[in-house]
Every structure is written in structure tokens, then in C-alpha cells.
Amino acid sequence: MKIDFMTLFPEMFDGVLNESILKKAQEKEAVQFRIINFRDYSSNKHNNVDDYPYGGGAGMVLQPQPIFDAVEDIERQTDAKPKVILVCPQGERFTQAKAEQLATEEHLLFICGHYEGYDERIREHLVTDEISIGDFVLTGGELASMVIADSVVRLLPGVLGNEDSPVLDSYSSGLLEHPHYTRPADFRGMKVPEVLLSGNHKRIEEWREQESLRRTFTRRPDLLETYPLTEKQKSLIKQWENEK
Incomplete structure (x- = not known):
């Protein structure tokens, strides 16, 4: 380019x-x-x-x-x-x-x-x-x-070291990106969510999808107005609305 x-x-x-x-x-x-x-x-x-x-x-x-x-x-x-x-x-x-x-x-x-x-x-x-x-x-x-x-x-092929990085960015999927954690697992009593240490990739992916939705609901609910929500996601949002 x-x-x-x-x-x-x-x-x-x-x-x-x-x-x-x-x-x-x-x-x-x-x-x-x-x-x-x-x-x-x-x-x-x-x-x-x-x-x-x-x-x-x-x-x-x-x-x-x-x-x-x-x-x-x-x-x-x-x-x-x-x-x-x-x-x-x-x-x-x-x-x-x-x-x-x-x-x-x-x-x-x-x-x-x-x-x-x-x-x-x-x-x-x-x-x-x-x-x-x-x-x-x-x-x-x-x-x-x-x-x-x-x-x-940064979106051009080969520019970023990890080709998945731009795909997973906030807004690329229509939602904000999920939280990230790194070592140590316990820093001053603040612990990394247990699911991320489990090694269960299916559970980790489900957690990330849910936290991405939660973060969007909390910080940019306007993005959800046009996002194609699944029935499960709608149920989670309703639950969070009741909790608020």
C-alpha cells in the first residue's frame, strides 16, 4: 500500500x-x-x-x-x-x-x-x-x-506478528474485546479468573465471548442495538439488566 x-x-x-x-x-x-x-x-x-x-x-x-x-x-x-x-x-x-x-x-x-x-x-x-x-x-x-x-x-497482511490480533480487536467483531491477563496468576491477592488457568479451550472461549458481551453491555450498549444477538446472549443481557 x-x-x-x-x-x-x-x-x-x-x-x-x-x-x-x-x-x-x-x-x-x-x-x-x-x-x-x-x-x-x-x-x-x-x-x-x-x-x-x-x-x-x-x-x-x-x-x-x-x-x-x-x-x-x-x-x-x-x-x-x-x-x-x-x-x-x-x-x-x-x-x-x-x-x-x-x-x-x-x-x-x-x-x-x-x-x-x-x-x-x-x-x-x-x-x-x-x-x-x-x-x-x-x-x-x-x-x-x-x-x-x-x-x-496494522490490518495489512503480515504487519502484525499474530494474524488473529486484528480479527479479535474491539469493534472488529461488533463487540468490545474481552479482558486479558498474564503472569503472575496471583498479584497482591488479585487473581486471574480460574477458567483461564484450566487449559479447557472450549470453556476459555465461552468465557471470553461472555466477557466481551458483558464489557460491551457495560461500556458501549449502543453497539448492541445493531448486533445480531443470539437467544443465549439476549438472556445474559436480561440477567445483567435485572442485576443493575
Whole structure:
């Protein structure tokens, strides 16, 4: 996969893209990152990329010319037309399902804005996806684009050491992930559930499924509104509701 980031602040990406899983993904040649400073595409002598909004108002707006020229230049360099992603608080809420969808693409191109916003023609004529990582506003799109990229890259084949890891993640199954424990079995009187020490894989799997459902019921009951519950799961939820 190729992932390009268009930004005015290239240095922001150095630490994140060159550490941990993202670094390993590059070493395994599962992904190739590129940082493009779209100020380099400015056509005016001062290299400005923003201007005051028509009609007045606070802040500055990114001009269409540098963004259009940068995207078109990138598209000329590649065989597969990239999915152009605008990271924006007005966009579609980012989810694990969206990450799984993006992980099937060959080329992602993130437009990381700054200032008050984008010229609307960028949104209307260049962008294929608008994505928000939450109902809040950041200074720019760089942090959000790195969050999305991290979530996507870890899903690529061969990136994680255990191929089951992304499948069992919270939200991948529709439920939150079950609790985890490791050594020691007894830490300051706090003991690991006996079932996990039993060696009975069927019982362990049943416990994990139940605890995944319990955690979702407790922390994110909204996820259960669309989850295809079995009769047994419905019975457990009713029991927990009565206990509350």
C-alpha cells in the first residue's frame, strides 16, 4: 500500500511513522509512506497557500490551486488512482469498519488542512472520502491522518506478528474485546479468573465471548442495538439488566 500525506508541517510525521508497528510495516514492505508539502505547489511568489474568506469572517482558508496541483501531480505518478481523504470534523465518523475498508485500497492520499478550513471546491471536486476521528476540532489534519493510517496499516497482511490480533480487536467483531491477563496468576491477592488457568479451550472461549458481551453491555450498549444477538446472549443481557 502507498500512503501519501499532504501537509504544511512535514516534520510532524517523523516520530510516528518511524516507530513501532508503522516502522516495521515499512521494513516488511507492506506500506510506503510519502510526505508532500503542498506549499511547494504554490504559484505565487510568496508561496502562500491560504487567503481571507469571501464574504468576511474569522480565520484563513486554504486556496484550491496548490491542493489541486499537488493531487493532480501525485495522480500522474501512479497507476492506481488514489483514494483522496479529507480529514475534517464534518466528515464521516471513523470506525473499525472504515479502517477495514481502507485497508483493501492500493493508495491512500490524505489532505491535511490547517487554518479555518478548505475552499469548498477542494471538497467537491477532489475528495473521495471525508473522515472525522471524533466530534472535536484539532489545529490541523496531521494528527487525525496519522491516527487513521495507524489503524489501517496494522490490518495489512503480515504487519502484525499474530494474524488473529486484528480479527479479535474491539469493534472488529461488533463487540468490545474481552479482558486479558498474564503472569503472575496471583498479584497482591488479585487473581486471574480460574477458567483461564484450566487449559479447557472450549470453556476459555465461552468465557471470553461472555466477557466481551458483558464489557460491551457495560461500556458501549449502543453497539448492541445493531448486533445480531443470539437467544443465549439476549438472556445474559436480561440477567445483567435485572442485576443493575
